[in-house]
Amino acid sequence: MDRPAPLTVEETKSYLEKKGYFELKTVLQAHLSPDIVEIIDDLETAEQVFVFRLLSKEMAAEVFSLLDRDDQEELLLHFSNETVQHVIEEMDPDDLTELFDELPDDLVKRLIPLLSPEDRSVVSRLLNYPEESAGRLMTPAFIELTSDKTTDEAIALIRKVGLDKETIYYSYVTDEKHRLVGVVSLKDLLLAPPGEAVEKIMTETVVYSNTVEDQEEVAKLLSKYDISAVPVVDKERKLVGIITIDDVVDVITEEATEDFHKMVGIEAPEDDYFGTSFVVLGRKRALWLVILLVMSYLSSIVLKNYADILQIVIPLAFFIPMLTGTCGNTGMQSATLVIRGLATGEIEPSDFTRIFLREVLMGGFLGVILGLFSFIRAHFVDVNPFVGIAVGCAVFISVIVSNLIGSILPMILRMLKIDPAISAGPFITTIVDVTSLILYFEIAKLIFGIAG
Amino acid sequence: MDRPAPLTVEETKSYLEKKGYFELKTVLQAHLSPDIVEIIDDLETAEQVFVFRLLSKEMAAEVFSLLDRDDQEELLLHFSNETVQHVIEEMDPDDLTELFDELPDDLVKRLIPLLSPEDRSVVSRLLNYPEESAGRLMTPAFIELTSDKTTDEAIALIRKVGLDKETIYYSYVTDEKHRLVGVVSLKDLLLAPPGEAVEKIMTETVVYSNTVEDQEEVAKLLSKYDISAVPVVDKERKLVGIITIDDVVDVITEEATEDFHKMVGIEAPEDDYFGTSFVVLGRKRALWLVILLVMSYLSSIVLKNYADILQIVIPLAFFIPMLTGTCGNTGMQSATLVIRGLATGEIEPSDFTRIFLREVLMGGFLGVILGLFSFIRAHFVDVNPFVGIAVGCAVFISVIVSNLIGSILPMILRMLKIDPAISAGPFITTIVDVTSLILYFEIAKLIFGIAG
Numbered sequence: 001m002d003r004p005a006p007l008t009v010e011e012t013k014s015y016l017e018k019k020g021y022f023e024l025k026t027v028l029q030a031h032l033s034p035d036i037v038e039i040i041d042d043l044e045t046a047e048q049v050f051v052f053r054l055l056s057k058e059m060a061a062e063v064f065s066l067l068d069r070d071d072q073e074e075l076l077l078h079f080s081n082e083t084v085q086h087v088i089e090e091m092d093p094d095d096l097t098e099l100f101d102e103l104p105d106d107l108v109k110r111l112i113p114l115l116s117p118e119d120r121s122v123v124s125r126l127l128n129y130p131e132e133s134a135g136r137l138m139t140p141a142f143i144e145l146t147s148d149k150t151t152d153e154a155i156a157l158i159r160k161v162g163l164d165k166e167t168i169y170y171s172y173v174t175d176e177k178h179r180l181v182g183v184v185s186l187k188d189l190l191l192a193p194p195g196e197a198v199e200k201i202m203t204e205t206v207v208y209s210n211t212v213e214d215q216e217e218v219a220k221l222l223s224k225y226d227i228s229a230v231p232v233v234d235k236e237r238k239l240v241g242i243i244t245i246d247d248v249v250d251v252i253t254e255e256a257t258e259d260f261h262k263m264v265g266i267e268a269p270e271d272d273y274f275g276t277s278f279v280v281l282g283r284k285r286a287l288w289l290v291i292l293l294v295m296s297y298l299s300s301i302v303l304k305n306y307a308d309i310l311q312i313v314i315p316l317a318f319f320i321p322m323l324t325g326t327c328g329n330t331g332m333q334s335a336t337l338v339i340r341g342l343a344t345g346e347i348e349p350s351d352f353t354r355i356f357l358r359e360v361l362m363g364g365f366l367g368v369i370l371g372l373f374s375f376i377r378a379h380f381v382d383v384n385p386f387v388g389i390a391v392g393c394a395v396f397i398s399v400i401v402s403n404l405i406g407s408i409l410p411m412i413l414r415m416l417k418i419d420p421a422i423s424a425g426p427f428i429t430t431i432v433d434v435t436s437l438i439l440y441f442e443i444a445k446l447i448f449g450i451a452g
Numbered sequence: 453m454d455r456p457a458p459l460t461v462e463e464t465k466s467y468l469e470k471k472g473y474f475e476l477k478t479v480l481q482a483h484l485s486p487d488i489v490e491i492i493d494d495l496e497t498a499e500q501v502f503v504f505r506l507l508s509k510e511m512a513a514e515v516f517s518l519l520d521r522d523d524q525e526e527l528l529l530h531f532s533n534e535t536v537q538h539v540i541e542e543m544d545p546d547d548l549t550e551l552f553d554e555l556p557d558d559l560v561k562r563l564i565p566l567l568s569p570e571d572r573s574v575v576s577r578l579l580n581y582p583e584e585s586a587g588r589l590m591t592p593a594f595i596e597l598t599s600d601k602t603t604d605e606a607i608a609l610i611r612k613v614g615l616d617k618e619t620i621y622y623s624y625v626t627d628e629k630h631r632l633v634g635v636v637s638l639k640d641l642l643l644a645p646p647g648e649a650v651e652k653i654m655t656e657t658v659v660y661s662n663t664v665e666d667q668e669e670v671a672k673l674l675s676k677y678d679i680s681a682v683p684v685v686d687k688e689r690k691l692v693g694i695i696t697i698d699d700v701v702d703v704i705t706e707e708a709t710e711d712f713h714k715m716v717g718i719e720a721p722e723d724d725y726f727g728t729s730f731v732v733l734g735r736k737r738a739l740w741l742v743i744l745l746v747m748s749y750l751s752s753i754v755l756k757n758y759a760d761i762l763q764i765v766i767p768l769a770f771f772i773p774m775l776t777g778t779c780g781n782t783g784m785q786s787a788t789l790v791i792r793g794l795a796t797g798e799i800e801p802s803d804f805t806r807i808f809l810r811e812v813l814m815g816g817f818l819g820v821i822l823g824l825f826s827f828i829r830a831h832f833v834d835v836n837p838f839v840g841i842a843v844g845c846a847v848f849i850s851v852i853v854s855n856l857i858g859s860i861l862p863m864i865l866r867m868l869k870i871d872p873a874i875s876a877g878p879f880i881t882t883i884v885d886v887t888s889l890i891l892y893f894e895i896a897k898l899i900f901g902i903a904g
Contacts, residue, residue, distance in 0.1 A: 246697075321751040322749075325745075329881075347726075
């Protein structure tokens with residue numbers, strides 16, 4: 001026994017060339033679907049179609065679900081109708097919904113007739129929920145019990161219907177109108193005395209989500225309450241689906257990546273590096289950089305405004321990158337802390353005052369240290385000591401201001417329902433640059449006694 | 453039925469003041485432990501001790517496990533020995549290990565005698581594994597089967613021993629030397645015909661981890677193979693523990709937060725905003741900012757070096773923040789893409805050439821656009837058109853360089869086994885500032901025809 005995935009892409013290609021289909025089929029059977037996905041990723045479409053023919057129906061559906069959207073589209077165009085039907089028959093409703101959501105319309109039209117009537121109704125229902133909502137993420141394949149059942153009856157039911165369910169480890173208890181009233185785990189059912197009523201052992205304090213809730217909130221629920229599945233109810237509190245933790249793990253990783261990318265203006269529909277097309281990524285990146293470039297117009301205007309004193313005390317210019325850099329870094333630090341705190345749910349808008357006070361203190365502390373260091377540093381560049389004093393004072397005040405802007409701006413944006421991760425870059429940098437430059441030159445003017 | 457947590461901190465305090473212990477106990481029983489944690493967080497230590505007395509043993513252990521380290525320490529100092537014993541008796545081995553790992557030595561010495569002999573041996577064994585390793589994260593509370601069992605015997609065993617196990621949903625099959633040979637899910641056991649041999653239905657292609665593997669790699673395994681628990685083996689391939697997905701969800705969130713923080717130099721032992729002490733955070737932040745400030749000494753030297761041309765063409769100074777800003781932003785974009793790709797496992801060191809080529813192209817594309825925009829922008833600041841040409845050319849070349857530095861540096865650091873997230877800030881900013889300023893002034897010198 002060893003960790004899976006000894007089969008390489010080269011070996012697969014050589015099996016296919018030698019027409020060693022039977023051997024390849026046997027080798028593939030000993031692999032797990034995520035490892036087959038890694039091999040298939042690097043094959044040509046025609047080779048991919050061949051490999052799919054060698055997989056069992058169930059494995060084919062699993063592997064297909066895990067492929068990139070582009071590969072899926074390409075394969076659907078090359079599969080026979082029969083293969084398409086095999087694959088989509090076996091796919092979970094939530095994966096199927098995600099697929100139909102992202103495929104081009106003409107392909108969807110071709111596929112719809114190949115769906116079973118039940119799948120068709122499920123997919124069209126789930127697609128009606130907003131993007132990134134619990135409704136989109138959930139699956140209707142859950143186990144539903146009425147509270148009058150005994151544990152034995154419940155276990156018998158699970159054995160009967162469990163095969164097609166997303167999880168058999170939680171059963172949801174509903175009333176006659178399918179409204180959620182409790183949850184019971186398979187563990188509780190198995191460990192309870194046989195013949196006990198489900199009503200007696202179920203938990204009535206159920207953590208649940210509703211169909212329109214954002215997927216990020218669902219992820220927080222599962223992580224906070226340490227549960228592996230959460231039931232989803234509709235407006236009438238009827239149980240309509242469940243979301244399992246495996247889908248949520250992907251959501252957490254995706255949302256973190258999304259936030260990283262937003263902070264530098266590269267939020268893309270696909271969240272991975274190679275999965276995003278050069279053109280889409282290039283356009284996103286260029287747009288954000290151009291916006292920042294245009295906004296930095298303000299800093300040029302500020303500097304132009306102080307051309308007189310700059311002309312007289314040229315060494316003032318030597319410290320511009322250090323000043324804007326230090327203040328920008330300070331602002332990005334406090335912004336990152338607050339943005340991440342808001343994203344994980346640790347910081348709430350109600351913490352405004354507490355954060356404000358803490359960051360005023362922190363800014364003061366950082367301002368003193370950085371002001372002192374920049375004064376000393378100016379000395380080493382060997383300039384007029386008055387320049388050093390101007391640099392030190394400007395850094396001291398600007399760091400306090402930048403630190404506050406960095407921490408407060410994300411809070412304000414969150415209150416205005418604007419995503420705080422987007423704000424970190426453009427706003428903070430621009431505001432911080434302009435304020436620190438104005439402070440710097442005003443202090444310099446004071447020190448060098450030149451009137452505006 | 454409604455979402456949990458209607459009890460507020462004020463209500464809790466008023467119950468305690470009125471000595472309404474019985475009522476409070478009843479109300480608390482209808483709550484889930486994460487909600488009780490939120491209430492306890494905002495109480496004084498004496499009040500916290502009171503609330504703990506009202507909780508069941510099991511709930512007390514759960515709530516205690518979820519508290520911040522500081523609160524835990526404080527409570528352990530105020531609990532009676534009896535309460536301490538109740539709490540630690542009920543705690544899971546992995547939570548207990550984490551607690552003992554982080555408590556001060558003198559408190560650990562006081563607690564060790566209160567542990568049961570089994571707990572004592574488990575904790576001391578787990579603490580021997582490296583920090584952030586699979587060995588630290590795992591729990592020895594798993595279900596172990598031999599392959600000669602039938603499904604009925606296996607289910608009977610689960611019913612008997614399941615209560616104290618971390619999960620009953622996977623049973624691990626081992627040989628006579630406790631070496632892992634397979635895994636069987638409770639689902640497979642329940643849905644198989646009664647009397648079937650476990651050997652026949654178990655999966656032999658087991659995904660497993662080993663005790664010294666990094667927790668981030670374990671998280672990737674669970675997420676890649678979509679499994680809710682992974683077995684951990686020692687050097688002799690003996691099964692020694694399992695890691696369940698609930699612990700991994702925390703790891704994923706923690707690791708993402710850690711990376712966010714690293715990128716701005718605030719990697720702290722505690723990963724949350726309020727959980728980190730002001731002094732620890734202030735020291736971390738100041739250190740990183742001072743390092744950057746000292747490194748920006750180079751940019752001042754560069755500027756001083758070009759004081760002559762600056763003196764003659766003062767407007768060159770107007771565009772310094774724009775130039776360093778644009779190049780810094782470009783470098784941060786490509787660095788973020790690559791760092792996040794490396795963190796999620798999408799990008800491997802072997803992708804070096806592919807990324808290099810892609811980013812050369814991307815840099816060229818961004819360079820043309822940003823160079824053009826900065827040339828136009830310079831026009832609006834109303835300066836000598838030759839300055840605009842210098843600005844445009846410098847931005848064009850510097851953006852290409854910055855983009856490459858941002859994408860390649862993290863790859864190189866990863867190959868040198870240095871964490872790439874740390875590099876983004878200090879190195880990229882410094883290198884990008886210096887190179888872009890030198891390019892800018894050299895181009896300006898060429899254009900204005902002044903010899904060095």
